[in-house]
Amino acid sequence: MAHGIDEVARVAGVSTATVSRALRGLPNVSDSTRERVRSVATQLGYVASPSAASLASGRTMTIGLLTPWVKHWFFANVIxxxxxxxQSEGFGALLYTFEISRNAPRRRVDPDVLRRRVDGILVVGLPLDPAEVAALVGLGHPMIFVGSGVEGQLTVRLDDLVTGRTATEHLIDLGHRRIGHISGAPDDVTPFSPPAARRRGWLEAMGAAGLSVEPTLEVHGHFDLDGGRDSMRQLLAQRPDVTAVFAASDEMAMGAILAVRELGLRVPQDVSVIGIDGHDLGELVGLTTMAHPAVEEGAAAAALLLTMIAGTSAPADLVYQTRLVRRSSTGPPREGVAHA
Incomplete structure (x- = not known):
């Protein structure tokens, strides 16, 4: 029969608070006392409940996780x-979604739903305005952004500028000169926005190669497959001379490939396509991509947040590099190609 914390405290000769601190690995407990408490707890079959541990430490053992979606590849893998x-540290996540729609404004973040319920906050790919950021900072909890960031807050992110430039340079090196770009939403232009940095990488690579960029070479795919398909149709309708496309996500890139094939064209003979992410399904369609370890990025962000909750000062931004994965969706342009 398992005994309670009171019995463990009595046998070990300490208070119940000391038992809780010792079993949670918290400070202000000597090594000898900690070992004695653990030994007694094992003998009596006592397992501390999460609620009891939370009360003893003054923590909720919960992280607030704010994100637009859970269904898209990047967000699902980071989460x-x-x-x-x-979970490996005994914490849980309180998930709130704030869907970004092209047809309606996003629901605003209300900090009151997190008050006294979380010990820290992870913001995954959710662009926030200054008032929302200030409200979250006002809660007094450590906070980390993943993907989209804001000035003055720790962000775990990709080197999006270099990623966009490298993706475009891959197409240029193959011989392409009319390269379109599928970005996210037209109003997502803040300096700390991944699509904005990826777009700058595209522009830098095109400029360095002496290639002109007209407004008709850029369309917006809203970071989903349907958006990638619709925007690719729009791009080829207004620029039938395009021979390659750099999409700012793999899901948009896969939508673009579908559109090219639906129009009776071939990938990559008529149009080459490259994306960003390393989506699990990319290999099925032969998608060339700039891959990155999204699961690892989510784990690193959570681990950093836990160290901040424990009192460690925030480090500098954690920046991940991407790697080019060459597959069959990119190749040299056909001589004299022009798409009707």
């Missing part, structure tokens, strides 16, 4: 990595 890291 999976974060949850794994949190």
């Amino acid at each position: 999976e990595g974060a949850e794994r890291a949190l």
